[in-house]
Amino acid sequence: MxxxxxxxxxxxxxxxxxxxxxxxxxxxxxxxxxxxxxxxxxxxxxxxxxxxxxxxxxxxxxxxxxxxxxxxxxxxxxxxxxxxxxxxxxxxxxxxxxxxxxxxxxxxxxxxxxxxxxxxxxxxxxxxxxxxxxxxxxxxxxxxxxxxxxxxxxxxxxxxxxxxxxxxxxxxxxxxxxxxxxxxxxxxxxxxxxxxxxxxxxxxxxxxxxxxxxxxxxxxxxxxxxxxxxxxxxxSPVCPMNMSTSAPERHLGHVQSPQLSLENLEELLMQSEKVERVKQLIEVLSEAVRRRVQSLPCSRPFTDQSGTNDEADIAVLFSGGIDSMILAVLADRHVPAGKSIDLLNVAFKLQEAKPQTQSSKKGKKPKTDPTDEHQGDHNLTRCFDVPDRITGRAGLLELQHLNPERQWNFVEINVTPEELQRMRQERISNLVHPLDTVLDDSIGCAVWFAARGVGMAMDRAEQKLYTSNAKVVLTGIGADEQLAGYSRHRVRFKSDGVEGLVKELAMELSRISTRNLGRDDRIIGDHGKEARFPYLDEDVVSLLNQLPVWEKADLSLPRGLGEKLLLRLAARELGLGPSAILPKRAMQFGSRIAKMENRREKASDKCKRLNTE
CATH class of the missing domain: 3.60.20.10 (Aminohydrolase, N-terminal nucleophile (Ntn) domain)
Incomplete structure (x- = not known):
């Protein structure tokens, strides 16, 4: 790059x-x-x-x-x-x-x-x-x-x-x-x-x-x-999108409860046509990841015998959600066994919660544990227990279960309001520009801190300062746009049915260059690192474009199942567990950067914070 x-x-x-x-x-x-x-x-x-x-x-x-x-x-x-x-x-x-x-x-x-x-x-x-x-x-x-x-x-x-x-x-x-x-x-x-x-x-x-x-x-x-x-x-390097709208009856019509289980995915995986599609997706996506994790800098050659050069060359923007989990699992297939993989997880400091009281009318004081000598440190850590940090830790456990021999560096990147404000003015505003919305600010800041890779990671049962030096950063951009992962897709489906959803997905892919990719390339590239997008590999896009929408998603099913259904089936086939049925959570909400600013702002509003003066 x-x-x-x-x-x-x-x-x-x-x-x-x-x-x-x-x-x-x-x-x-x-x-x-x-x-x-x-x-x-x-x-x-x-x-x-x-x-x-x-x-x-x-x-x-x-x-x-x-x-x-x-x-x-x-x-x-x-x-x-x-x-x-x-x-x-x-x-x-x-x-x-x-x-x-x-x-x-x-x-x-x-x-x-x-x-x-x-x-x-x-x-x-x-x-x-x-x-x-x-x-x-x-x-x-x-x-x-x-x-x-x-x-x-x-x-x-x-x-x-x-x-x-x-x-x-x-x-x-x-x-x-x-x-x-x-x-x-x-x-x-x-x-x-x-x-x-x-x-x-x-x-x-x-x-x-x-x-x-x-x-x-x-x-x-x-x-x-x-x-x-x-x-x-x-x-064009990809085939046109399948615009068919004659969807067949869904196979999981009885699934109405929001309490989903992995059995729902396993039931679908018993259907031969689903199995074939899942295998196709895994094969083409695995090859896309292979191309991107094996085209690496030559400055740090890996030596099998000594095992001394195990520094990660590959990092994943990691929330523990299905998109990043699948990238991590597939990277594990193609990164040499002795090399570590960095999982970059960003969190913005939550407002300190007031001490909980059982009942102010009864005058009861909040309960504390007098034996806890590290209460202050614990409260500091809790300030960064945002949703993506919680799902990220759970995802780490799944990855360690799938491959306990791999060194998974879960990098906890914690951002305070003061550092956010300083780096936004010094660096990030110039990189987001010429985009200028509240959404561009939120995503741009979150991705910049994540890609920088400066945080804390476990080293022999102890958390230590850690900086990811991986030059290649895998990101899950493109999965939601192609597989109906956003809440707006569900809204469009409810109002205009399958025909409306197909049009929405076609529009999503056509505008991805202006909404996401140029900005994210500028943001990640600022650290001397290269963003790579496996879900936008030409072969992956062509495969998904060939499929009718109902083979990619079924938005008549509950959240956590219907959106990105084909990807969830692939996740289960790859051995993933609870992460396969996690509902979609946008990065600005999962990292809680959206909670740090004016909550009344709309994502499409012009963002005054991006001014450099």
Missing amino acids: CGICCVVSLSPRSCVLADRVRTNLISRGPDHSQDVTKTVMKPDFKCLFSAHVLHMKGSLTPQPLQDSAGNLLLWNGEIFGGLEVGPEENDTIVILQHLSVQEDSTGICRVFSRVRGPWAFVYYEVAKHCIWFGRDYFGRRSLLWHSDPEVVILTLTSVASCPSTSEQSQWHEVPAAGIYRLDLNDCAQSKGLIIEVFPWVNSEDHPSVHTPDYTWEDLPAYATVMPNLSGVFLQ
Whole structure:
């Protein structure tokens, strides 16, 4: 993973990268930094390419990477399939080799259509003076754009900085609707920016009827975004979603009580068609996890014989809920036996509860245990006993039962209001930007502290300070969006039935780049770590897209069973117990960050706390 930036100027003003933006980029890529400037007199333009590398695979490859012809690539991504990459090869080199031999836009689009994995890039095609850029189909890597309101300058960067309260932000996320081309010859002639779009298209779509939403917000008068005139497009890496609505009768019609048990899942697992679907999901999801936990940094080689190098390379954002539990179980399959796995569990300090009284009218005092010499420490610990901490500890016990030989580092990350306020102003606001809602603030802060990995963990029956140095962080984003895990899915199902639910899920997947992924990439990347999303692996999404909605979820069943039903069956098949029927709890509520702020706020409200002044 890397922090990448490109500044294109068609004005006399030189290309400049703001100090705060550069600082944020270096945090993403601490292993190597380099700038390259291109100045061309005819047509007259200047380009600054800035790259900051986090070394993840193969030999350390400095960026910007140039070939013998002068073509230049900024690459922030991972190739998990589609193009062949040897065990010791570097992704950036492979991508540039493929791009360098392409003779036209069709060839360049063909390269990016083949890549499986997350990416954002900027590519300078020197012979044609064209700048190509874009994000993958789901937008799993961040790329922002900014245009100067007065002079013709365009900036593309992985992460920006939040403006002061007196300034109006001009930063926006590049839409993950395709890839884009800036022909600098045409731009110099027109004295403006003409940005051509090469959209993603599904196999059964005809390009002439495909109208992706590639609208860019707040474009200056000198800039235009338009479909490419040649009609070239990229092939979607996933199959279209099954929109069937003729659901059969459900098989667990008698399950009405909220008191669920594992027997409900086991009853369904006795049905042959369910077993087949569950096996398919486990197989494809296991392979997705394998790709992501075995593409690791080479700096800490594992030695079986000595066992001395057992520091975790893999961490999981861990609440003990079904999404993170399954990721941990599948990671356990593919991480070497002697290596530990970090489970990152974040909690925000609860307000101290008043001493409980049995009856104020009777004047009875609260009962205390006079023999408890550690009452103060106990109360301090209880301040962080949020729902995700409780389910996380229970999930840890399940994992230890499944594999007692594995060292599971359950990292208790405790955040006080004072530290939250300080780090929000110093770091997090700049990373969340340009998103700005209360929900973005809550999720952004929770993920930032979790990914930092600084907390307490057990060491030989004693809790000690612990810092996770794992460069790879697995996150469960994508499970709820595809398997009807949110409460809003149940609301839509109750109001509009299966047809409404199908439409809601299709909308969820189409907007995941703007609601979640760019923000989470910026947040996690700030620690010099890489977010990886197994539930958004192209093969996983294609499998789930092929299935009718009733094979993925049954929202006529109670909470803790009906939502993400297929995943719950997979959890039980993998040997998980109570975590398989835990109801969904959003991170902002499970970690209790939502309780620390104004409880009357709505998630969609603009968040004033994200101001940096």
